Amino acid sequence: MDRPGTHTMAAAPVVISQDEVRSLLRYRDLIPRLEDALAKFSRRDSADVIQPVRSTVPYFGLMPTYMENDGVLCTKVLCFYKRQAGSALPSVQSTVLILDPEYGNVQAVIDGEVITGMRTAAASAISAKLLMPARAEVLAILGSGHQARSHYSVFTEIFTFKEVRVWSQTRASAERFSDWAGGAVRVCGSAEEAVRGADVIVTVTRATEPVLLGQWIKPGAHVAAVGACRPDWRELDDALMKEAVVYADSKEGAKAESGDIILSGAEVFAELGDILNGTSPAHREKTTVFKSLGMGLEDAVSAKLVFDRWRAKNSQT
Numbered sequence: 001m002d003r004p005g006t007h008t009m010a011a012a013p014v015v016i017s018q019d020e021v022r023s024l025l026r027y028r029d030l031i032p033r034l035e036d037a038l039a040k041f042s043r044r045d046s047a048d049v050i051q052p053v054r055s056t057v058p059y060f061g062l063m064p065t066y067m068e069n070d071g072v073l074c075t076k077v078l079c080f081y082k083r084q085a086g087s088a089l090p091s092v093q094s095t096v097l098i099l100d101p102e103y104g105n106v107q108a109v110i111d112g113e114v115i116t117g118m119r120t121a122a123a124s125a126i127s128a129k130l131l132m133p134a135r136a137e138v139l140a141i142l143g144s145g146h147q148a149r150s151h152y153s154v155f156t157e158i159f160t161f162k163e164v165r166v167w168s169q170t171r172a173s174a175e176r177f178s179d180w181a182g183g184a185v186r187v188c189g190s191a192e193e194a195v196r197g198a199d200v201i202v203t204v205t206r207a208t209e210p211v212l213l214g215q216w217i218k219p220g221a222h223v224a225a226v227g228a229c230r231p232d233w234r235e236l237d238d239a240l241m242k243e244a245v246v247y248a249d250s251k252e253g254a255k256a257e258s259g260d261i262i263l264s265g266a267e268v269f270a271e272l273g274d275i276l277n278g279t280s281p282a283h284r285e286k287t288t289v290f291k292s293l294g295m296g297l298e299d300a301v302s303a304k305l306v307f308d309r310w311r312a313k314n315s316q317t
């Protein structure tokens with residue numbers, strides 16, 4: 001047993017706010033690092049990445065990641081609620097902790113909202129880079145909340161679409177989204193109107209029943225399905241899940257957490273990392289679904305980028 005007074009206190013963790021994260025994280029830096037990390041994950045080499053499926057109790061998730069070769073030990077803690085009427089708080093709230101992999105002390109406590117928004121949108125953008133049809137012209141977004149904004153930002157930063165459409169639960173929220181985007185988005189009165197003829201479709205809703213039906217989809221379209229991250233929640237119908245070639249961020253995560261996969265009985269063909277490793281084909285010519293559940297690995301890569309930038313900036317001042 002340790003004698004009293006023999007402990008050395010670790011330095012107090014730094015706290016990095018949402019505004020600081022926003023000023024430090026850029027898609028152009030994040031995307032190549034995420035591609036590298038997704039490829040490492042799919043090789044299942046434990047010296048590169050150990051990242052179990054999220055551990056959950058109702059409304060709370062713990063998302064640890066260890067990257068031995070990169071010296072990264074990290075976890076996100078998050079809550080995802082059905083937003084209470086009248087609450088202005090986001091439906092997904094999170095904090096990312098970076099720990100010293102050698103000693104275990106917490107080095108940084110980082111607001112998770114911008115990280116979650118950007119790394120999720122960046123993963124969807126990687127799926128579109130790999131799987132959307134050549135000469136994609138029309139992007140449709142279903143939902144108009146936090147993820148809708150980050151997805152709009154990265155998709156319009158790295159691709160050029162002739163038309164972007166949005167549908168949301170209420171016309172007013174879709175119009176607020178369009179105003180936020182500077183009016184360059186066509187507000188649609190129904191999900192069907194938004195997705196008919198679209199080449200790329202992003203579903204970012206809190207729906208628990210399908211909002212996107214296979215019968216509306218143009219053959220060869222790519223769907224980045226981001227919501228419905230519980231085993232009994234759906235965004236896509238059985239027809240679409242059975243028709244499409246389905247990719248995921250993590251096969252284990254998809255089989256444990258995705259209602260669209262579990263309840264439709266669809267097979268996950270490959271992970272994005274398998275395409276990046278060249279071990280599975282990217283079926284660009286077919287209708288494809290990327291089922292995103294979100295991975296601790298994506299948070300770890302983003303948080304390391306933020307913490308490294310934060311240290312570089314604060315060591316100069």
Ligand SMILES: NC(=O)C1=CN([C@@H]2O[C@H](COP(=O)(O)OP(=O)(O)OC[C@H]3O[C@@H](n4cnc5c(N)ncnc54)[C@H](O)[C@@H]3O)[C@@H](O)[C@H]2O)C=CC1
Nearest residue numbers: 091143144145146147169204205206207227228292293294
């Ligand atoms: N795959 C991943 O890595 C991540 C997934 N998510 C999930 O993405 C979804 C969107 O997240 P946020 O944008 O942060 O949420 P948010 O609360 O900011 O926005 C949700 C949007 O869904 C709409 N909506 C709610 N119920 C609906 C319904 N029954 N039918 C159609 N639209 C409905 C709302 O009007 C709103 O536009 C959530 O399901 C969330 O759990 C969030 C973060 C990461």
Ligand SMILES: O=C([O-])C1=[NH+]CCC1
Nearest residue numbers: 080116229293294295
């Ligand atoms: O990975 C993530 O942060 C989330 N997945 C579902 C809700 C939040």
